[in-house]
Amino acid sequence: KQEVTQIPAALSVPEGENLVLNCSFTDSAIYNLQWFRQDPGKGLTSLLLIQSSQREQTSGRLNASLDKSSGRSTLYIAASQPGDSATYLCASGPGAGNAGNMLTFGGGTRLMVKP
Amino acid sequence: KAGVTQTPRYLIKTRGQQVTLSCSPISGHRSVSWYQQTPGQGLQFLFEYFSETQRNKGNFPGRFSGRQFSNSRSEMNVSTLELGDSALYLCASSFLLAGVSDTQYFGPGTRLTVL
Numbered sequence: 001k002q003e004v005t006q007i008p009a010a011l012s013v014p015e016g017e018n019l020v021l022n023c024s025f026t027d028s029a030i031y032n033l034q035w036f037r038q039d040p041g042k043g044l045t046s047l048l049l050i051q052s053s054q055r056e057q058t059s060g061r062l063n064a065s066l067d068k069s070s071g072r073s074t075l076y077i078a079a080s081q082p083g084d085s086a087t088y089l090c091a092s093g094p095g096a097g098n099a100g101n102m103l104t105f106g107g108g109t110r111l112m113v114k115p
Numbered sequence: 116k117a118g119v120t121q122t123p124r125y126l127i128k129t130r131g132q133q134v135t136l137s138c139s140p141i142s143g144h145r146s147v148s149w150y151q152q153t154p155g156q157g158l159q160f161l162f163e164y165f166s167e168t169q170r171n172k173g174n175f176p177g178r179f180s181g182r183q184f185s186n187s188r189s190e191m192n193v194s195t196l197e198l199g200d201s202a203l204y205l206c207a208s209s210f211l212l213a214g215v216s217d218t219q220y221f222g223p224g225t226r227l228t229v230l
Contacts, residue, residue, distance in 0.1 A: 044221040100170045105158040
């Protein structure tokens with residue numbers, strides 16, 4: 001059974017700082033890994049999807065990497081802004097041979113960027 | 116293109132009642148998944164539907180059921196509500212390419228409170 005862990009659970013940084021959020025998973029035979037953002041009381045916003053054949057994906061100030069062999073993914077946020085304050089969730093896609101879209105989520109990292 | 120919509124946004128029920136939640140996926144998306152989010156357990160997968168067929172099911176009791184219609188809209192039903200069913204219920208849709216997991220887009224969720 002896949003288990004996804006995110007460290008740290010909470011993070012507070014001053015505006016402008018670069019930061020890294022960590023995600024680890026136990027079963028490396030996954031199709032993909034997805035990073036989401038969730039604002040309080042809201043749904044999830046997809047940030048980046050990394051397929052198993054890729055090593056990283058970039059979108060604006062965000063860069064996500066995937067290392068299947070070590071069971072790790074990182075989300076790098078450059079030049080953080082107060083608007084980046086939210087909970088960031090990583091989710092592993094289904095395992096190899098499992099058709100479908102089931103996601104297994106980590107517990108999230110609650111990020112606060114102080115002005 | 117309109118996003119994933121969920122109705123109702125908020126529900127208050129009493130123990131023992133049943134409830135039906137609705138999800139309309141992004142146009143063209145045929146895969147719909149449901150997740151339960153609670154402070155204690157985080158985000159947990161309920162089930163996934165594709166072309167009106169349930170493809171995957173999470174570890175939830177039989178009181179939780181769902182279905183998908185020919186227009187890809189989906190409903191989930193919870194019978195004999197318990198206090199522990201209070202949660203944010205999130206629906207996600209995706210466009211599956213050759214059955215392979217793809218980016219999932221989430222709706223705003225339905226907040227269910229059981230009294």
